[in-house]
Amino acid sequence: MNEPMDPPDADPLAPVLRPVRAGNGFEEALEQILQVVRLGLVAAGERLPAERELAERLGISRVTLREVLKVLQDQGLLESRRGRYGGTFVRPRPDAPVAGAEEELRRRVAGTDIEDVLRFREVLETGAAELCATYGPAFSTSQAERLRSALAATHEAPLAEYRRLDTLLHLTLAELAGSATLTAQYAAVRAGVNDLLDCIPLLVRNLEHSQRQHTALVGAVLDGDVDAAREIAREHCGGTAALLRGFLA
Structure with missing residues (x-):
């Protein structure tokens, strides 16, 4: 008897990331990536999908995506790293003073x-x-x-x-x-x-x-x-x- 095959790994971002509507592309893309971060779908210290993939999944231009990511970097939720192993990474949760806020x-x-x-x-x-x-x-x-x-x-x-x-x-x-x-x-x-x-x-x-x-x-x-x-x-x-x-x- 053939053993059942393990199901392929589910995409943890699939429930959240979806094409946005044209009228509010920036705002809806920001909402979805915030959900990814706040729900812990990408753990602290881990990297978000590449810009090209994110833009395609959200149905927005890479220019709009970069504006979204810049906002979240300014809010201290993400950080950009350069180099061979660079990308956009989720920052650890803030320490006590900001946690109080x-x-x-x-x-x-x-x-x-x-x-x-x-x-x-x-x-x-x-x-x-x-x-x-x-x-x-x-x-x-x-x-x-x-x-x-x-x-x-x-x-x-x-x-x-x-x-x-x-x-x-x-x-x-x-x-x-x-x-x-x-x-x-x-x-x-x-x-x-x-x-x-x-x-x-x-x-x-x-x-x-x-x-x-x-x-x-x-x-x-x-x-x-x-x-x-x-x-x-x-x-x-x-x-x-x-x-x-x-x-x-």
Whole structure:
């Protein structure tokens, strides 16, 4: 009788690494590699797959992948080594002082259902965008200028002010949707989102991507393109959600 053959070694990264969606490639790739690190799928001191393989598995360019890896190196999670045996390696877990900061992070997000917050935010954001675009072509000159000014303020914002002005832009969209209840609910959920965002770093690549989405969203609203406004808002929420899941989940 033939002995059963041992199954081939399973790929431990297969449950996590998958092709990302085109709209939020950077954010979703960052989320997935963060999961690989946080789940210990590549042990501390071990090397990640080669850049070419990672890029192919994620369905992104090597330029985007390098930006993702640079962010994680800056956060102290990965390190790059040169030479024949070089590559990108997972760094050991931090020592006590930083570990204390991580404990504080866990305390701050404890009791928060991150998925619930993110889903409710998406419902409100996409609803507000759709309503705004419905009424956008009929906005008064002052309403349209108010929206353009809120957008311009985010483009000109220094990093320290960005999150506040980003919030004001989204609140402006909610208000212009014409529902006081929606605006109040959005203000409440956005406060919760900002508490979560304060726990993760500001990433320049993500902010640039968000700004392009903001510009497209405002344009769709003022043009009355309801479908585009809704989809841009959904994609925008998805990018933020990917970062929060990656860093906090």
